[in-house]
Amino acid sequence: MSLISEGANFRGPIVASTLAEPSSASVGDYIALMKPRVMSLVVFTALVGLAVAPGHLHPLTGFTALLCIAVGAGASGALNMWYDADIDALMTRTARRPVPMGRVQPGEALAFGLTLACFAVVVLGLLVNVLAAALLAFTIFFYVAIYTMWLKRSTPQNIVIGGAAGAFPPTIGWAAVTGSLSLEPVLLFLIIFFWTPPHFWALALYRTEDYARAGIPMLPVVAGDVSTRRHIMLYTLVLVPLGIAPWALGYAGVLYGVVASVTGAIMLALAGQVLQERRPVERACRHLFAFSILYLFLLFATLLVERGWGGLIARLTA
């Protein structure tokens, strides 16, 4: 019997039951629709892309770029919550979101998301540059249409391919300064791209029942525990050298090299523990999930301190 329920195949009960009700959504509900925690990570990685990029950018233009990227990320979150209201209602982690709780009507979430997306892209294009705006538009499209509407419910590779959406912000930040792309922002993209699967699969390993109940074909649901643990190790083996690559290629200094090497070794050790651990013990998965967030933060924060901070201060005082 398949572990996948029919959860992903129906949409509607929540949608239908709340359409006629006048809205009682608060401003806080709309802020929750924008997934502020995800937004903060997006803004941070975009800031690093913006700060390490060569060239001059007026501080206000930089602020505008970050604001648009943040609003674009919020739009993606709102559109994701609009489309996924049915499966969000079935999962413990997401059941208290505004749409499944009935505090925000699906139509409101859709209108809110589309409005934010249009404003973010148009303002970025008008006030910063067209390439950055095009990248932001593509990121929103990729997250909503490719990941949320298509991949998430249809393939266990959902977060592998869908992870690209979360990897774009540093390239948008870079493009906002330079108006072009090069190897360095692509490297930052690849780091986040290969970081995403071990991060989310570690979470999925101890939330398997949740995903199965909602009918989301996450790798642990479809391929099982053992295969997922192997995949986590494989992706971590690719991720760690990529994390060190900015130093190896001369884009970052010794401090970054040391931080990337040490934290990379810890990531590998934790992935090794996940590989060896068996249920019902899930401690290793939780450790890997938590440390993976710190790992990404440390890599980008070190880049910011080492490469970008001086440039950022110079831009602010210019």
Added chain:
Amino acid sequence: MTEPAKDEGVVLTEAQKRARRSRSIAIALALVALIVLFYVMTLVKGPVVLIRPL
């Protein structure tokens, strides 16, 4: 002869009115912020605001 009952339409509760007011204020603030942003960015960029190379 009895008069037909008046259709009062949708009647909002106090909570819904408060929520609508807070949403309206948030939208107004966002629009003002957008106007200020465009105004200041135009001052910062000057005539270059019309030139947006890729």
